[in-house]
Amino acid sequence: MSSLLSIAARRAPIRLARASSALSSQIRHFSSPIDAGLGLTDEQMELQSLARSFADKEFAPKMQEWDENQHFPADVLRKSADLGFGGLYIREDVGGAGLSRLDTSVIFEALATGCTSTTAYISIHNMALWMIDNFGTDEQRQKFLPPLTSMEKFASYCLTEPGAGSDAGSLSTTAVKKGSHYVLNGSKAFISGGGSSDTYVVMARTGGPGPKGISCFVLEKGFKGLSFGKKENKLGWNSQPTRAVIMEDCEVPVENMIGHEGQGFSMAMKGLNGGRINIGSCSLGAAQASIEAALEHVKVRKQFNQPIAHFQNTQFKLADMATSLVSSRLMVRQAAKMLDEDHPGAAAFCAMAKLQSTDQCFQICDDALQLHGGYGYLKDYKVNVYLRDTRVHRILEGTNEIMRLVASRALLTE
Amino acid sequence: MSNVRILVACKRVVDYAVKIRVNAAGTAVETANIKHSMNPFDEIGTEQAIQIKEALAKAKGNAEVVVVSCGPAKAQETLRTALAMGADRAIHVETNDELQPLAVAKLLKAVVEKEKPNLVILGKQAIDDDSNQTGQMLAGLLNWPQATFASKVELTDAAMTVTREVDGGVETIKTTLPAVLTTDLRLNVPRYASLPNIMKAKKKPLAKFTVADLAVDIKPRLETLKITEPAKRQGGKIVESVDDLLDKLKNEAKVL
Numbered sequence: 001m002s003s004l005l006s007i008a009a010r011r012a013p014i015r016l017a018r019a020s021s022a023l024s025s026q027i028r029h030f031s032s033p034i035d036a037g038l039g040l041t042d043e044q045m046e047l048q049s050l051a052r053s054f055a056d057k058e059f060a061p062k063m064q065e066w067d068e069n070q071h072f073p074a075d076v077l078r079k080s081a082d083l084g085f086g087g088l089y090i091r092e093d094v095g096g097a098g099l100s101r102l103d104t105s106v107i108f109e110a111l112a113t114g115c116t117s118t119t120a121y122i123s124i125h126n127m128a129l130w131m132i133d134n135f136g137t138d139e140q141r142q143k144f145l146p147p148l149t150s151m152e153k154f155a156s157y158c159l160t161e162p163g164a165g166s167d168a169g170s171l172s173t174t175a176v177k178k179g180s181h182y183v184l185n186g187s188k189a190f191i192s193g194g195g196s197s198d199t200y201v202v203m204a205r206t207g208g209p210g211p212k213g214i215s216c217f218v219l220e221k222g223f224k225g226l227s228f229g230k231k232e233n234k235l236g237w238n239s240q241p242t243r244a245v246i247m248e249d250c251e252v253p254v255e256n257m258i259g260h261e262g263q264g265f266s267m268a269m270k271g272l273n274g275g276r277i278n279i280g281s282c283s284l285g286a287a288q289a290s291i292e293a294a295l296e297h298v299k300v301r302k303q304f305n306q307p308i309a310h311f312q313n314t315q316f317k318l319a320d321m322a323t324s325l326v327s328s329r330l331m332v333r334q335a336a337k338m339l340d341e342d343h344p345g346a347a348a349f350c351a352m353a354k355l356q357s358t359d360q361c362f363q364i365c366d367d368a369l370q371l372h373g374g375y376g377y378l379k380d381y382k383v384n385v386y387l388r389d390t391r392v393h394r395i396l397e398g399t400n401e402i403m404r405l406v407a408s409r410a411l412l413t414e
Numbered sequence: 415m416s417n418v419r420i421l422v423a424c425k426r427v428v429d430y431a432v433k434i435r436v437n438a439a440g441t442a443v444e445t446a447n448i449k450h451s452m453n454p455f456d457e458i459g460t461e462q463a464i465q466i467k468e469a470l471a472k473a474k475g476n477a478e479v480v481v482v483s484c485g486p487a488k489a490q491e492t493l494r495t496a497l498a499m500g501a502d503r504a505i506h507v508e509t510n511d512e513l514q515p516l517a518v519a520k521l522l523k524a525v526v527e528k529e530k531p532n533l534v535i536l537g538k539q540a541i542d543d544d545s546n547q548t549g550q551m552l553a554g555l556l557n558w559p560q561a562t563f564a565s566k567v568e569l570t571d572a573a574m575t576v577t578r579e580v581d582g583g584v585e586t587i588k589t590t591l592p593a594v595l596t597t598d599l600r601l602n603v604p605r606y607a608s609l610p611n612i613m614k615a616k617k618k619p620l621a622k623f624t625v626a627d628l629a630v631d632i633k634p635r636l637e638t639l640k641i642t643e644p645a646k647r648q649g650g651k652i653v654e655s656v657d658d659l660l661d662k663l664k665n666e667a668k669v670l
Contacts, residue, residue: 046494046612049451054606084609097609 034291034322036109038329044106051110054080059114066115066239067385072196073118073239078151080122087149088126090133094141095149101274101336105281112285116389119285121240123278124192127271128155128201131216135259135267144199144218153198158188158245159268166402169211169265173247175204180254182217184247194243195228197221203264211265216258225250236388273339273347275397276354280332283361283393286386287325290368293383294318297372317371321364328357348410355403358393365390418470418477420463421531422501423522424456426485426492427542436643443641452492455537458597461604463535464500466569478502480529484521486510490620497615498607504620507628517632519551524628526556531592538563538596549596559589562596
């Protein structure tokens with residue numbers, strides 16, 4: 001019986017490195033078209049191998065339990081931080097791993113195969129840290145980041161409000177300067193980690209209306225006037241709590257402003273470019289795991305006296321899923337490279353990559369569920385979790401509608 | 415103990431989770447384009463060496479962990495993993511020829527003569543051939559004491575106390591150093607490489623030798639005649655009587 005997806009690969013001659021301390025890279029052949037090692041360097045393969053191994057051992061066995069019980073796995077998150085996942089693209093002097101965006105994308109994709117929701121939380125934590133790392137003073141970085149990169153403390157990112165989602169620039173949380181403090185009033189909605197996080201990166205209005213009046217502050221749990229709403233009951237992302245963050249005459253020291261007044265919105269937009277690659281990467285991981293599960297199932301499920309893998313519909317569907325996954329993966333990795341290179345077109349590309357990968361990968365998870373038949377609908381099987389977790393990726397970090405706005409604006413400019 | 419060099423041998427094998435198949439010619443297990451990783455018992459060996467190094471560092475001593483692997487270019491992936499776990503430097507004995515345990519033992523003897531370690535750690539067996547020979551043969555060639563199937567190890571300046579898992583239970587032995595140790599499953603739980611260590615591993619030295627450099631005869635002494643998959647599981651049968659059962663046990667299953 002021939003395996004459906006294996007290609008008879010012919011070995012190319014192996015090229016050996018000359019330097020005695022360099023480890024050789026070789027042409028690697030993969031039999032699976034969906035192997036995530038596509039186009040990676042030896043070192044990236046090592047990072048991916050670590051992340052996948054961690055995901056298989058620490059996330060995968062618990063994923064369904066965490067989803068079912070809405071459990072926030074702080075201990076496993078801290079275990080991942082011990083390995084460096086708490087500050088992947090944060091600079092090393094504050095405990096970060098100093099990796100590139102592409103390395104980070106590879107890692108999140110691998111982690112997300114084990115638990116997409118928990119990986120998405122790690123990516124949000126990383127994004128909040130990046131705001132401080134990239135725009136903060138050295139003093140602020142040294143003060144706030146070390147306990148965060150180790151995940152002794154967790155971070156949340158607060159931009160969205162009940163009245164300001166896609167129109168983030170219209171946010172209405174105010175920050176009025178009073179002597180040595182800013183006094184913040186307002187509330188943030190849908191905050192991942194809200195209530196459990198210790199550190200909150202908050203966008204608030206210090207100046208006039210519109211994007212240019214927005215500034216960025218670091219708030220910490222325990223500040224007077226900082227409270228949290230009820231824990232939201234969500235369709236997915238159940239391993240991370242989501243709450244409103246409420247500021248009522250909340251006093252924030254002047255030293256906690258990141259960057260200068262009016263810089264907040266442009267910081268937020270820059271942060272979102274990376275955030276979009278991260279979320280896209282999480283979608284890739286979920287789709288990868290879903291296809292792997294579907295492949296297993298169609299080989300064992302028999303109807304009409306044969307494995308359903310023998311039917312052309314199954315084969316064609318799997319081929320479509322694989323093609324979608326690989327094309328999404330290429331876009332996400334390309335966007336990550338462009339961000340690493342500071343390419344001027346990166347923002348539009350990150351938007352397109354996010355749009356493509358989150359839409360396609362949700363569809364892949366849905367197709368994988370269909371291939372499981374009735375069993376896909378049972379929570380005993382994992383594929384429903386990937387489906388529910390990836391649904392929100394089409395909405396947050398900028399809705400896919402906004403992604404179209406960003407892309408079309410770049411197309412129609414000049 | 416103050417200054418120690420530990421040599422750890424690693425092998426790149428088919429990953430334990432892979433569903434293996436026999437190749438079309440029936441001559442070997444199919445390994446092309448299949449996921450490989452470090453032999454799990456060698457991961458345990460690497461972990462043990464690093465734990466010894468860390469314990470010595472606490473006691474203000476000094477240890478160097480050197481990992482060695484014999485095989486084709488891809489064996490370097492395994493060395494890279496060991497360096498990322500915390501080994502200090504790597505040695506790759508490169509060859510594309512078939513290596514059987516005796517050949518590996520001879521190659522390792524040559525490396526030992528160059529490196530002069532206090533302790534050599536190997537996995538008790540590789541999960542591809544399950545030979546369980548290399549460590550023992552190496553000790554024999556070096557005329558060193560051996561402690562195999564270790565589930566616990568304690569080192570002092572000139573001696574090693576090892577608890578071994580044997581068929582009858584556990585046995586504790588004491589050997590002088592230098593010695594050969596082979597690891598069993600319960601010795602330790604290997605650590606994950608951390609991201610910073612993966613990056614640092616790039617800069618750690620890796621030396622390459624050929625078989626000719628070490629002047630060793632690696633010609634295989636054993637020839638594999640045939641490899642087949644295990645017989646497919648047959649369905650069960652209901653028997654009518656005890657006589658019938660005895661007849662089947664004696665004549666079909668041949669266990670009586």
